[in-house]
Amino acid sequence: MITERLALLIKVQKEREESLQAQFVRAQQLYLQAEQKYQGLANYRTEYIQQSLQQGSVGLGGRQFNQYVSFISKLDQALTQQGRVVQQSRNAAEQRRQSWLKMQTKRKGLEKLVEQAQAKTQLIADRQQQKLADEYASQRFYQRQQIAEQGG
Structure with a gap:
């Protein structure tokens, strides 16, 4: 019952994690676009300055120089x-x-809790099964002993 609740919680966490991952991917794309735009502006500025220097080498008027600046x-x-x-x-x-x-760390923690709960449940089931097997073996041994005492 607890593992079922945790499984549902893990499912919700996984959906949130996927949503956060998508938001991160989108934000990363926006960052890369902004960086490209910055680089484009920086390159344009450099080219413009080079052109203005070339133009200046052949002569610039004061007004034209002010426009460049x-x-x-x-x-x-x-x-x-x-x-x-x-x-x-x-x-x-x-x-x-x-x-x-x-969110990913949270989900993994919940998954670990589920694994531990399942392992504990399995251990309890294994112990109960071993106890039943031991009781059955004891009864069989006792019955054989009773038969041997009666017969011989």
Whole structure:
């Protein structure tokens, strides 16, 4: 009866664990997407700076130079903002991973309890069966002894 309740609880825990695992996988995907976007922005910034340096080598007007500097500043702001998104998504993925692992540990603990309860039940059943076998053997021995005493 207890093992049946625990089995039901394990089933519920397993469903929760699968849900948490799916949440972790999704959070990990979001983190990787945010990281890719950050890398894309960083690469674009680097290319833009290289282009502006090449353009500057042939000559830039003051206004054009200010536009380059302004745009690079906006790229820096975007990188900073995306860096925060990356960090937040990394933290969220790690939190979900920890939740999933906790649930997994909980489920495994419950499964161990069920195994122990089943082993205890089996041990009791084995002892009862051995006791019955011993009683039967004793009765058979006693009956044979009675027959031998009567016959001989």
